[in-house]
Amino acid sequence: MMQGMVHVYTGNGKGKTTAAFGLSLRAAGAGKKVFFAQFVKGRTYAEIRAVEKYLPMITVKQYGLDCFIYNDPTEKDIQAAQKGLEEVTDKLSSGQYDVVVLDEASIALYYRLFSLDNLWNAISGRAEKTEVIVTGRYAPQELIDKADLVTEMKEIKHYYSKGIEAREGIEY
């Protein structure tokens, strides 16, 4: 069997988490099982409601408190992320999932919620078939070097600059 690839979606543009959900939907359509871990985030977004209601082969779990984005992370934020990484390490090695998404893991790295060494240990201990998707701004160069596929989602323009706020069903 071919080893699962490691994808990284990074950059400051809209579409990273969205692409990870799209890839999960595609995998579901091919009969694959997906584990979708969200670091940092801790709110039930519309895409999670859709998955929970309609797509039982995709399991979403959040490991964040969703409150430090504009402040420094606290000890609780770090604990939540590290507990998440432990769980995800098990999911990756279990062989139960065809695709494991580590949403916002690059943000968790950026805020030093866990180290790249720990993240890479988890990824490289994955079952052979398991494809890994890492999202989030600020992916470190070392992660980019190790990954098999890297797309930078680059913001060319955004309506936020016109004062339009995030809307349910479009941004979250």
Add this chain to the structure above:
Amino acid sequence: MMQGMVHVYTGNGKGKTTAAFGLSLRAAGAGKKVFFAQFVKGRTYAEIRAVEKYLPMITVKQYGLDCFIYNDPTEKDIQAAQKGLEEVTDKLSSGQYDVVVLDEASIALYYRLFSLDNLWNAISGRAEKTEVIVTGRYAPQELIDKADLVTEMKEIKHYYSKGIEAREGIEY
């Protein structure tokens, strides 16, 4: 009511159509209705099977023959795309959809299957609430100038360069 925005996802990296499917999933989770038009493409990909099986609020329709990508488009390709644009013009103005995706419309423009004037007429005739997502490489500058949000998906690296081929459930 706020006017729906126009998003453009372009660039040579993986994640454009995938992000459009992710956005459709998110919209579905918020109770919204989606019309997902695919130009150029004419094969039933895994993501379409998932949508047809699990997500009745998303309608996918293809307006392509999927065979000219490595050749010049034929009269039949042009007819399929133009018929598609006519249908999509109606869907956009109908007020029945919260989100309309024009997948690979930028590719259709690039191959002159229809003109930017015709595409923009369709988009600007949309019902007020309707959000529009345009994907595909080579989005022309004039479309970028008119859009409200533009993300360039930029390929930093891709495993295709290692000789790994597109896989069901991951690429299609």
